[in-house]
Amino acid sequence: MDGRQHLPDADLLLYLDGEMPPKDATICRTHLEYCWRCQARQAALRNAIHSFVGFLEDDYSPQLPMPPNQWRGFDRKLRQLQAARLRPSWVLQASQGLMQWRAMLAGSGVAAATVAALFLFVGRPQKLSATELLRRVMSAEVSTQTGKPRRALRVTFGKKVFRAQAGLLPDQIARVLQSNHFDVQDPISAASFAAWRNSLNQKEDIVAESGGLLTLRTKPRQEAGEWQILEASLTVRTQDFYPVRESFTIGSAQGPETVEFTESEDSAPLVPPAATLAASRLERAVPTGITPSARTLREVAAPEAPPALELHVVSRIHAIGADLGQEAAVSRTEGNALAVNAVVEHLERKRQILAALAPFEQNPAIHFNILTTAEAAGQNRRSPGRIRRTLLVDGSPSGNTVRAGPALLSYFSSRGVPEPELTGKIQRFSEEAVRHSKAALLHSLALQDFVTRFSLSDMHSFQEADRSQWRQVICDHAQSIADNTAALRAQLTPVYGIAAGYGEKGATVKPNGLRPMSASLVALVKSQDEIVHSAFTLSNEEASAPAINAPLFWRSLSEVQDSARQIRYLSLP
């Protein structure tokens, strides 16, 4: 090593790490005493090392995913190794094989007995799932009637049999119903049964048909305390899904007790008549503890929707651009099911949205409300949060009716556009500028909505395919924002040539992290859109937004493009 030449980075690093041979280290040390450049590079290397170690300790390690099984497998595997060490292998194999045969014989015997019992006592197994059965029963309940009078019930409680009106049950039975999420007002209802069933963490369902009746039998897998239901069944008519019987077995200090509800013989007729009092029916259908509101039975008793399902639905809506301007909005109900609401202008668009969501049509965890404006007006409903920005240019505006008119007039005239065509050119130019700006705004709002839609735990629950889908939506929006902003810049630059050079330098420091970045992007695009809208649409009001040739506007264009690209880069796998 020659101490007169500057030290290469490799030597500086060896010296810093104490890995240099002593003789070379002496030369290195002497050189560093007088060479500023090498001192500066050594300091830079040292800073990089310190920053890296700080990053590992303060940012990286705390955010690492925990071992999914929390090391639970180690003891078991170690014991297996220890056991294998203690026993000859042929003995181990023989005993394991014998145990397997025993398990298979026992299992097959139990399975055969269960199937036989089911067939004899329950009827032949159905392919209809429990969820689907309940959904159909609830649909039938809503579609056939409302305002049905309270049912007269025949109640069997252990060995006692008596008649009672629903809602006027003995206290003990009413308390049992309430504590198990059943509706005291209408215990023989799919909504009531579903409310109890949905409260269970784990359960076993059997649906069977016999004698024109479908029976759903549900048994909780979790341990049940006193007065908790050990098993419940709902029986409905196969022809119209009308509930005719409900029974459950509850645990008590004296042992299991069975309660059964059937409709009394002198109650409502076989096919409930159509009625007009929707409110009373809805009130009776609300499970205990939930405030009644103008919701459908399906919403009230719908199962919870997992985060991945919400992602799939939102992705489908995004694929057809219906997430822009919240044309179709996806939200959560009180019961944590999904609600998809949309009000669209044309029937064709409604069909597009329904077609996109067709895979989820039968999913009981999703409630759909897709209407045309005509249908919504008829039902007096409004869609949430629609952004309506209409171009005020109408007919054939002159060059003086938009604020950017003089600049556009001058631009097109200088390019030899004949006078009769100027107005049309200005109008089309203005419409295109507003369209690009509006598209960027809609995508930035949709991006922010999507980024903030899922919690940390939601995102950790996503599988690999879900993650790809999530990334794709982010990428799409970011790309659209960047493309539309670039198109707007390309369109305006020839007109505002000198001003377009402003704002290229000195970009502000951008926040990191998708949530703050998307919020910052929305703020930027909004102010940008205000300026474009002010310049290229008709208005009788005084302009409040800065002029389009102000440096602020052009700087914001650069920042929007940079931010959009960075978001896209962050979300790439």
Place this chain on the structure above:
Amino acid sequence: MALEQVYEYVQAGIDQSVDVGSQVTQLFEAQRDSLYRYVVTLIGESGAAEEITQDVFLKLYEHLLKGIQVVNVRSWSYRVAHNLAIDFVRAQKLSAFGGDILWSGLAETCSDSSLGPEELVLHSEKAAHFRTALASLPVQQRACLLLRAEGFRYREIAQMLGVAVPTVGESLRRGLQRLMQKPHV
């Protein structure tokens, strides 16, 4: 039993008077977090990293039972972990880490932080750059940086990775250079 005493027993080979399983369990509990951090950074899969980390100490147990002496348990465990991780990466045809780690970091940026905007800028900008830079490094450079940050010397790292000592220095230099580069979009 103190960790140093455990190492002594292990270095001496099997001591029939001391339960080897207990020794290995103690070592596992002492080292698993740092080893897991290394493996999960190499391969990006938390489940597989957990399996590999456990397998390292199960192999240690088997080695000790066979009477094989392990001179430096810490170096040995990192070397075995590295080899298992590389086997996994090759089997999965992974080119750079991603998977659970990047997703976890990305998910964090979507959550509602209690930090204000200015604090986020100051705190997150460099972290995001390091995370991206680390992800883009070749496996060998990444491994060298992580092992050096764990305190291993060049010779130890070279033995673990099966490369020459100058190669370790060069990998560290290139890795640091990449970390020192200014972020660009």
